[in-house]
Amino acid sequence: MNGGNGASMAGYADLKRTIAVLLDDILQRLVKLENKVDYIVVNGSATNTTNGTSGNLVPVTSSKRVNAASNPQVATSTALKRREKTNTKIVGEDDGGKLFTPEEYEEYKRKVLPIRLQNRLYVSWRSPTGMDCKLVGPETLCFCTHRYKQHKTDFEVIPKDRPICVPCRVSHCQCKSYHYVPLNGTQPIRCRCKHFADQHSATPGSACNSCSKCSGFHSSFTCGCGQPAYTHETVVETKQERSAMGKPVGQDVPYAAMGGLTGFSSLAEGYMRLDDSGIGAPSVEFLESPVTNMDHPFLKAFQGPSSSAHISSQLPGSSVDAMQVSHVRNSKEDDMAYFEKRYQERLKKEKAAKQKGRGPLPSKNP
Numbered sequence: 001m002n003g004g005n006g007a008s009m010a011g012y013a014d015l016k017r018t019i020a021v022l023l024d025d026i027l028q029r030l031v032k033l034e035n036k037v038d039y040i041v042v043n044g045s046a047t048n049t050t051n052g053t054s055g056n057l058v059p060v061t062s063s064k065r066v067n068a069a070s071n072p073q074v075a076t077s078t079a080l081k082r083r084e085k086t087n088t089k090i091v092g093e094d095d096g097g098k099l100f101t102p103e104e105y106e107e108y109k110r111k112v113l114p115i116r117l118q119n120r121l122y123v124s125w126r127s128p129t130g131m132d133c134k135l136v137g138p139e140t141l142c143f144c145t146h147r148y149k150q151h152k153t154d155f156e157v158i159p160k161d162r163p164i165c166v167p168c169r170v171s172h173c174q175c176k177s178y179h180y181v182p183l184n185g186t187q188p189i190r191c192r193c194k195h196f197a198d199q200h201s202a203t204p205g206s207a208c209n210s211c212s213k214c215s216g217f218h219s220s221f222t223c224g225c226g227q228p229a230y231t232h233e234t235v236v237e238t239k240q241e242r243s244a245m246g247k248p249v250g251q252d253v254p255y256a257a258m259g260g261l262t263g264f265s266s267l268a269e270g271y272m273r274l275d276d277s278g279i280g281a282p283s284v285e286f287l288e289s290p291v292t293n294m295d296h297p298f299l300k301a302f303q304g305p306s307s308s309a310h311i312s313s314q315l316p317g318s319s320v321d322a323m324q325v326s327h328v329r330n331s332k333e334d335d336m337a338y339f340e341k342r343y344q345e346r347l348k349k350e351k352a353a354k355q356k357g358r359g360p361l362p363s364k365n366p
């Protein structure tokens with residue numbers, strides 16, 4: 001009923017901005033906290049002489065982090081790490097795991113960034129109705145069990161052929177192009193052969209590695225949009241192709257393997273996103289069309305005059321007129337005013353109902 005157009009979108013945009021600011025704040029706090037933990041761990045390991053293997057206390061998240069953490073100048077390493085984090089986002093997997101020298105990094109930026117900003121590819125997992133149920137990001141897993149960022153995501157020239165293939169760059173992986181497979185919560189989904197998606201081969205035909213009766217991966221798992229997973233497809237498209245379909249393309253960013261991510265809401269599943277990357281905001285005609293018998297019982301209960309009479313008959317003494325809720329939203333009203341009005345109406349009604357039924361109500365002073 002809400003999430004409409006025009007004036008009411010202003011409220012939605014405000015909410016989005018608020019959430020963005022909050023998230024930013026949370027992220028900043030997390031970075032501070034992380035730095036503090038690193039500091040404590042490094043200092044602890046340096047002074048802890050009773051424990052001969054001081055290396056144990058250094059976090060082993062990644063070799064890059066350990067390099068920075070073992071730097072004796074801990075105070076300056078905070079700024080260094082922050083720079084490294086940004087650099088890691090830009091470089092992705094292109095440094096092969098060992099850090100670029102500052103010169104290599106500058107050279108890399110000069111070469112890759114213009115290509116990336118111009119030739120970005122958007123990757124999404126699309127339902128048969130055209131909704132992007134999943135926007136693929138750098139960490140999103142492929143059917144081949146590798147992440148999107150481990151695939152070829154930078155193209156000097158965008159291929160002319162469609163579909164565009166995004167092959168895996170992990171050595172010996174047979175994956176010819178990125179292929180998204182949804183998860184069931186945190187678990188991989190099962191094939192009809194009863195084995196998990198990641199037990200199947202990434203070669204064309206996707207045969208099962210764990211049994212011989214499988215004729216290729218096929219799952220009847222149902223996506224949040226209500227359509228079976230196998231009716232969806234992984235779509236790789238250019239900025240032009242995407243904007244031609246009216247889908248958001250976001251801002252040009254220098255980061256590697258951003259795939260389909262264009263904003264905070266990209267992380268939600270398609271049916272929960274109210275922007276046009278999913279089904280889009282419903283049209284005004286759709287929102288203002290009369291409620292029919294085909295509609296959800298909730299809508300019918302709130303809109304039909306016959307049903308509001310039905311509700312009023314449950315409360316003693318209130319007339320149909322008094323029970324009419326102002327469900328016809330004035331387009332010039334903003335969201336808050338609308339809900340405020342609804343709230344005031346409800347208060348009035350409750351008061352009226354209380355006055356009618358005052359007799360049997362217990363009083364505080366007997």
Ligand SMILES: [Zn+2]
Binds near residue numbers: 145146170175202
């Ligand atoms: Zn792979």
Ligand SMILES: [Zn+2]
Binds near residue numbers: 167
């Ligand atoms: Zn792959």
Ligand SMILES: [Zn+2]
Binds near residue numbers: 191208216217
């Ligand atoms: Zn199978």
Ligand SMILES: [Zn+2]
Binds near residue numbers: 194208210212
């Ligand atoms: Zn199997």
Ligand SMILES: [Zn+2]
Binds near residue numbers: 126127225232270
């Ligand atoms: Zn879907």
